[in-house]
Amino acid sequence: MWKFLKIVGAILLVAVAAILIYASTRPDSFRVERSTAMNAPPEKIFPYIEGLKRWTEWSPYESRDPAMKRTHSGAESGKGAVYEWDGNDSVGKGRMEIVDSRPPNKVTIKLDFLKPFEGHNMAELTVEPKGGRTIVTWAMYGPSTFMTKLVGTFVDMDDMIGRDFAAGLAKLKTVVEK
Secondary structure, eight states: OHHHHHHHHHHHHHHHHHHHHHHHTSOSEEEEEEEEEESSOHHHHHHHHHOGGGGGGTOTTGGGOTTOEEEEEESSSSTTEEEEEEOOTTTOEEEEEEEEEETTTEEEEEEEEEESSOEEEEEEEEEEEETTEEEEEEEEEEEOOHHHHHHHHHSOHHHHHHHHHHHHHHHHHHHHTO
16 A cells, blocks of 8 residues: 555656646746727727726626726826726736827736736737728737746636637727727
């Protein structure tokens, strides 16, 4: 019995070591991006992106915690606008600040997650007219910590975050095409 337990222990140790080694070889940064074509001009779409108070109308994260505390500060919209939230485990706690705004085409946001996991990333929303429609792209990128790499070994973060971005863009499309 002792010999069997040693063998099982050694196998488990090798498996854990292999997972940790594999995780350490994953990329040091990530990027998640989704796009949707909308039947609305950039000038109609842009206020929903640049005005953080308007995110409640389309962000997929807003409905996950009806009791979420929201705070807006800084500029009303555009560069310097700040949105902080504190909610349940589904939305966590964090802060976003628009660090660059180029109406009607691009917003860059510094995104700081504080709970349940700390993370410091950037988000970009771009609005590009193309063939009578407007392509809106929502992207998030940043460094991959070892924990991010380890979790990414078991969970497809691109798929998980990408589904949220696609849902948000679909809702934004519904709002701006009214």
